[in-house]
Amino acid sequence: MSVEKMPLRGDMSGFAAAWRKLFGFGGPVVDRIAVALVCLLLLVSIFGPWLTPHDPYTINPLAGLEPPGAAYWLGTDDVGRDVFSRLLAGAPLTILAAASVVVLATVIGVFVASIAALSPRWLDDIIMRITEIFLSIPSLVLALGLTAVLGSSLTSIIIAMVAALWPGTARVTRNILRETMTSAYVEAAQVMGVSRMRLMLRHALPNSMDAVYVLASMEVSGCIVMMAGLSFLGVGAPPPSADWGSMIAQGQEFITTAWWISLFPGLAITIAAVAFGLVGDAIRRLNDPTLRASR
Amino acid sequence: MSSQLIEVSGLTKRFGAMLALNDVSFELRAGEVLGLVGESGSGKSTAIRCMVGLEKPSGGRIAYDGVDLSAATREQMRRYRRDVQMIFQDPYSSLDPRMTVMQILEEPMLVAGGYTAAARRERVLYLIHRLGLHQEHLSRYPRHFSGGQRQRIAIIRALTVEPRVLLCDEPVSALDVSVQAQVLNLLKDMQKELGLTILFVAHDLAVVKYLCTRIVVLRRGVVEETGDVAQVYSAPKAAYTRELLDAVAVPDPQVERERRAARLTRLAAAR
Numbered sequence: 230m231s232v233e234k235m236p237l238r239g240d241m242s243g244f245a246a247a248w249r250k251l252f253g254f255g256g257p258v259v260d261r262i263a264v265a266l267v268c269l270l271l272l273v274s275i276f277g278p279w280l281t282p283h284d285p286y287t288i289n290p291l292a293g294l295e296p297p298g299a300a301y302w303l304g305t306d307d308v309g310r311d312v313f314s315r316l317l318a319g320a321p322l323t324i325l326a327a328a329s330v331v332v333l334a335t336v337i338g339v340f341v342a343s344i345a346a347l348s349p350r351w352l353d354d355i356i357m358r359i360t361e362i363f364l365s366i367p368s369l370v371l372a373l374g375l376t377a378v379l380g381s382s383l384t385s386i387i388i389a390m391v392a393a394l395w396p397g398t399a400r401v402t403r404n405i406l407r408e409t410m411t412s413a414y415v416e417a418a419q420v421m422g423v424s425r426m427r428l429m430l431r432h433a434l435p436n437s438m439d440a441v442y443v444l445a446s447m448e449v450s451g452c453i454v455m456m457a458g459l460s461f462l463g464v465g466a467p468p469p470s471a472d473w474g475s476m477i478a479q480g481q482e483f484i485t486t487a488w489w490i491s492l493f494p495g496l497a498i499t500i501a502a503v504a505f506g507l508v509g510d511a512i513r514r515l516n517d518p519t520l521r522a523s524r
Numbered sequence: 525m526s527s528q529l530i531e532v533s534g535l536t537k538r539f540g541a542m543l544a545l546n547d548v549s550f551e552l553r554a555g556e557v558l559g560l561v562g563e564s565g566s567g568k569s570t571a572i573r574c575m576v577g578l579e580k581p582s583g584g585r586i587a588y589d590g591v592d593l594s595a596a597t598r599e600q601m602r603r604y605r606r607d608v609q610m611i612f613q614d615p616y617s618s619l620d621p622r623m624t625v626m627q628i629l630e631e632p633m634l635v636a637g638g639y640t641a642a643a644r645r646e647r648v649l650y651l652i653h654r655l656g657l658h659q660e661h662l663s664r665y666p667r668h669f670s671g672g673q674r675q676r677i678a679i680i681r682a683l684t685v686e687p688r689v690l691l692c693d694e695p696v697s698a699l700d701v702s703v704q705a706q707v708l709n710l711l712k713d714m715q716k717e718l719g720l721t722i723l724f725v726a727h728d729l730a731v732v733k734y735l736c737t738r739i740v741v742l743r744r745g746v747v748e749e750t751g752d753v754a755q756v757y758s759a760p761k762a763a764y765t766r767e768l769l770d771a772v773a774v775p776d777p778q779v780e781r782e783r784r785a786a787r788l789t790r791l792a793a794a795r
Contacts, residue, residue, distance in 0.1 A: 413617040417678075420576045421632045422605030435622045 260514075263507035270501055274324040277317035285310060285318035285471050294487045304489035306479060312493055319471035319494070324501060326383060326472075327452040330390040335445045337391065338398025343434065345399070346406035347425050357403060360396045368393035369455065376464040383466040386459055390452060401444055405437045412436075439512075446509035450502035457498045473498050527553045529689060529721050530575070530608075534584035537570050537745075544570045546745040547584070552689065557715060557722040559736035559753070561729060561768065567745040568725045569613075572693050575723075576610050606636045609682035613694040615674035619666040625677055626662040632685045644684075651680045655710060672703030679710065689721045696731065708735060729772045733757060741765045 273280075283301070289309030297304040303312040345356040363371075372389035379385030406429075409415060415432050423431075459465050460474030468475065473494040480490025530552040537545040545567045552558050560568045573579040575586055577593075586593045588604050596604065609632070612618035619628055629648045633639040639647070649659065655676050666674055675695060682690055692711070696704040712735060715722055726732050732739055732753070739756055741749040741764065748762040760766045770787050774780045 413612050413614060414620040416578055417610070417612060417618045417681075418620075418631070419578065420605070420610045421635050422602065423631070423635050427635075431623075432620055436620070 257511075259507060260511040263504050263511060266500065266504035267508050270320070270324050270504060271328075273317060274320035277320040281311070281314035281317050283311035283314045285314040286469050294483065296487070297489050303493045304487065306476075306490045307483060307487070312476075312489060315471035315476060316473070316493060316497055319473050319476060320497075322383060322466055322470060322472035323453060323456060323474070323498070326387055327390075327449050327456055330387050330394065330452050330456070331445050331448045333387070333391045334394035334448070335398050335441060337395040339402050339434075339441060341395070341399040342402035342406055343429050345403045346410060346433065347429055353403075357400065360399050360403075363392070363396040364400065366393075369458065372455070372459055373462070373464060376459070381464050381467055383470075386456060386465055389459075390456060393455075394448060394452065398441070398444060398448070402437065402441055405440050406433050409433045409437045443509050443513040446505055446512060450505040450509070453498060453502050453505065527555075529554045529589065530723075531587045532571070532575065532584070533587075535571065535574060535581055535586065536583035537567070537574060537579060538582045544745050545574070545581075545584075548742070548745065548747055549584075550740045550747065550750060552721055552723055553738075554688075554721055555719055556738060557724055557736045559732035559739035560723060560725045560742060561727060561732055561739055562742035563727060563768070565744070566742040568727075568742050569693055570745075571742070572610070572691050572723065572725050575691060576608070602636075606632075606685050607687050608689040608691060609685070609687040610691045610693065611675070611678050611682055611695045614698045615671055615678050616698070618678055619674055619681075621666055624663050624665060625657075625669075628666070628677065629662075629681050629684055632681060636685045647684055648680075651683055655680050655714075670703070671699045672706055675699060675707050676710065679707075679714070683714065683718070686718075687720070689723070690715075691723045691725075693725045694727070695724075697726070697728065704731070711735065729757075729768055741768065 287310065289305075292301070292305050292309035293307050295301045295305040295309075301311050301313065303316065305311055306315070341356065341360065345353045345360075348356065368390075371393045372386070375389035375392060376385050379388060410428075410433050415428065418428055418432050456465065456472075457474030457477070460472050461478045463475070463478065465475055466472050476494040477491045477498075480487065480492075480494075484491055528551045532551070533549045535545050535548040536543070548567070548571060550558070550560075560571065562568050570579060574581045588596075588600075588608065591600050591604075593601070593604065623631075626648065629651075630644050633644045633647065648662070652658070652661065657673070657676065657680070661669075666677070669677065678695075690711075695711070696707050699707060708731060711722065711724075714720060722735075724732065724736055736753050738750070738752055740747055741756070741762060743762075743764045748764045749756060749760065751761075756765060757769065760769060770783065774783060
C-alpha cells in the first residue's frame with residue numbers, strides 16, 4: 230500500500246503542532262505577538278515581585294506625584310511609590326489570580342458537565358437547571374455579594390470569581406460533550422460494551438477539550454477585567470497591595486494632574502486582556518476543522 | 525446448536541409520531557449472510573441500532589442464542605457484546621481521531637478482558653497482516669488512512685475478540701466504488717474463513733446479491749419479503765422488491781436502455 234510512504238507532516242501532538250503553527254513559518258504575526266505577550270505576562274507575574282527597581286510599598290512623600298522619567302520610569306503615585314514597581318508587584322495578583330480562577334472554574338465546570346452528560350435525561354435536566362440558576366445571577370453582583378460575606382481578601386475574590394465562572398463552562402462543555410457522544414466512534418465504543426467511565430475519559434472528553442481550552446483562554450481575559458473591576462470597587466485584595474484595579478482607583482483623584490498613576494495599570498489590564506483573548510482565538514482557529522487541513 | 529442465532533420478533537420503534545419499525549421479524553441463522561435491504565428511511569439502520577442497543581425498541585423482542593436481551597443477565601449481556609460486533613457505515617467517523625490504530629484495535633480486547641498485553645499485540649499483528657495492513661501503521665492516527673483502509677481497520681477491530689456475528693451497517697456505501705469490491709471481498713473471505721454470521725444492511729442490491737445468501741426486504745418499517753437471494757432476485761413476490769431490483773443498473777447499455785423503456789411503460793400503465 231502507498232501509505233508507507235505517506236508524509237507524516239502534521240503528525241505531532243497538539244501542543245507541538247500548535248507551537249509550530251504559531252512560531253513556524255505559517256502562523257499569522259498577530260498570533261505570534263499574542264503568544265509572546267502571554268508568555269511575557271506569565272513570566273512577569275511569576276518573577277515580577279523580585280524584579281522591582283524600587284520597593285513597591287515604601288511610602289516616600291518627598292517623591293510624590295513624580296512624572297515618568299529616568300528615576301521612576303512610569304512615575305510615582307501620591308505617596309511616592311514607584312508605579313512601575315507596583316505594576317510588577319501587582320502582576321501575580323491580577324494575572325496569576327485570573328489564571329487560577331479560570332483553571333479552578335474549568336475543572337469544576339468540566340466535572341459537572343461530565344456528570345450531566347453521563348446522566349439520564351432527568352438528572353441531566355436537574356443539574357443543568359441548577360447551573361442555569363447560577364448563570365442567571367449577574368457575575369459581578371454574585372462576586373460582590375460573596376466578597377461581602379467572605380470579607381475582602383484575594384482568596385475570597387478568587388472564590389467569588391470561580392463561583393461566577395463555572396456555570397458558563399459547565400453549560401458549554403456539557404453541550405459539547407453531548408454532541409461528541411453522538412459521534413460514530415463513541416457509539417462504536419458503546420456497542421463494544423465500553424463502560425461509561427471509560428467512554429467519558431477515553432473518548433468523549435479528549436475529543437471535546439479543544440473547545441474547552443479555547444473557552445478557558447478567552448475567559449482569562451474576561452476574568453482579568455472583572456477582577457480589576459472588583460478591586461476598583463474596593464472588594465479586592467486589601468491595601469496596600471498593588472493589584473492593577475485598585476491602582477487605577479487610587480489614581481482616580483489625580484487623573485487630571487498625574488495621569489500616569491491610573492493610565493499604566495489601565496494599559497496593562499488592556500494589554501493582558503487582549504493578549505489572552507487573541508491566544509484563545511488563535512487556538513480556536515488551530516482547531517477549526519474547516520481550517521485544519523493537515524491534522 | 526440451534527441454527528437460529530439471533531431472532532428479532534415483532535420489533536417496533538417509534539420516534540415521536542413516526543413509526544420507524546412496525547412489527548419487524550426476521551432471524552439470523554448461524555453461518556449465513558443475511559441482507560437487510562430497503563431504500564433510505566425504510567428502517568434498516570434503525571433495526572441494526574436496536575439490535576446493538578443504540579436505540580431502545582418501543583416493542584418486540586430480540587433474542588440471542590435463545591436469550592431475550594431485555595431479560596439478559598450481566599454475564600449474558602457481556603457475552604452478547606463480545607460475540608456480536610458492528611461495522612459502521614462511515615469509516616471516517618467511526619474511529620476515534622485521537623487514538624492510534626493500535627489503541628483502536630486493542631480496545632475491544634481491553635473491554636472484553638482476559639487478554640494480556642502480549643496476547644493483544646499478537647492478535648492485532650496477526651489480523652493486520654491477514655487484512656493487508658502493516659506493523660508501522662499501528663502508531664498512526666486514523667486521519668492518515670484512506671476510506672478503504674479505515675474500513676479495514678474497523679473490520680479488524682470487530683474481529684479482534686473473535687465474534688460470531690458481524691452486524692454491518694452499509695459498510696461500503698461511504699467508500700469509493702473502486703475500493704468497495706476490496707472491502708466486500710475481505711468480508712466474504714473472513715466470513716468463510718471464520719465461519720461468521722453476517723447481517724448486511726444495504727440499499728445496493730447488486731452488493732447484496734454478491735454477498736448474501738438470504739435477504740429481508742424492508743419498506744417503511746415493514747418487512748415486505750423474505751427469502752433466498754436466488755429466489756427473490758429471479759421471482760420477487762412483492763411489487764416493492766421488483767421496483768428495487770429494477771433500480772439496479774445493468775452494466776450493458778443496450779440491456780439498460782431496454783429495461784428503462786420497459787419500466788416507463790409499466791409506470792405509464794400503472795397510472
